[in-house]
Amino acid sequence: MPAVDQAANRFEHHIRSMGFRDSTINDYVNRLRRYLAFCDTISPDLADAERFRDSLIDRRLSRSSINNYSFVMKNYHQMIGAPIKLPFLKMGSKLPYYFDENDIRAIFNAITNIKYLCVLQIGFYASLRASEVANLDDSDIDLINKTIRIRGGKNDKDAILYLNDICIDTLRKYLKVRPKKIIDGKQPPPILQQQE
Template sequence: MSRKRLDVSWKREVQTEDFKPALKRYTRYLEESGLRESTISSYVVRVGKFLEFARTDEPDADDFAAFQETLHEKRLSRSSINNYCFAIQRYYEMRGKAVSFKFIRPANTIPYFFDENDIARIFSACTNLKHLAMLQTLFYGCLRASELCNLDDCDLDLQALTLRVEGKGGKEAIVYITDDCAKTLRRYLEVRPPLVIDGRKPLFYTDFGKRWERRGVYRMFMYYKKRAGIEKKGGVHVFSRHSVGSLLVKRGCDIVTVKELMRHSDVHTTMRYMHISDATRREKYEQFLRL
């Protein structure tokens, strides 16, 4: 007598919660590797998306290759794809396995930046003294958002108009600020009560008594950018890094000085800012090529 197979699917749906133990182990692994908190957070999110795609916390090399294809199909930026791959490579490394990927060389150009008028409009749109102090410190100090969040009171020297910052790879550096920025910071410090968090006195903290995080700085900047009526692409990094470098080059600053002010380890990184307009090139041509 033949038996009829039940028309039932016993396939188990994989839930995001199933990957929490693996992601917790991965987080500890990254912490023990000495990576920055912001990098760890970014890597964990990316690996979480990969595990959801692979539907297992023990993916193989084919899963990685298939996921890479989806990243390209989504037309993500080169740097985003590279960061996904670096994060996933670390996950395999944690599991004692090795996978490789072809690093995609980022385009060595700056696709967009804010000009002088854009910057002035953003500052003018800012009616909050603390936010204005943060935006001016970001811009004039050529800071990354993470560097701003990590500043303490002791890092600021209003007499010398300098800031001590901890940049990429834990490298310390002294950066400059302008008189206007210092005036805003003095007004801000007169109003702001000092606060100790984890034994440190942060220069900037939220109204809830916590250190600022990069996401919060990004949202704050985007609010004032929208309020200023600026529709150009770009977030905090474009504002305080790409725009500063572009403006320095546009105004005739030599590339070596730009490199030092931007704290680039390689001058080829600084060369991305050599996209000055034809009108500016003509002006410099007329200025310097005269007999």
């Protein structure tokens, strides 16, 4: 096994013990691989870390991305017994741009596929992350009580969230036309029949 793969595997075990989620671990391991490739060694020093960080700044990456790389570098150096200090960039205080009501209506009206409309409405009306929408299962949806259960959301927390009538109506329409699928040898439960 190449040295970089060994270092990446060791780092993966190191950060897994910190309790990060799989998606975060994969992201951090990929960042480490890019860092080690840049340095062309599995034993970089502070000068290598600073050069790599400067290259990220030169590429105009976002502050949060640079800070994530800095976190990875600091933890990798700590793991190999050569701790380093890198400054974290202060996050900006600009308010994000928000779509107004007309923007949202225009987006929803432009969607002609019921499945995509359903996915976007659930994400929008319940304020979900893409990963939370992707992890939803039929058993998480309660059409009678107009709720969805989020499992392992931000900070690995579960939650019950409410959906409005517009979203529930779209969900019902989609579930009526959704093709039957067998996933891992099982058919998802016929939730619409149970809850109409």
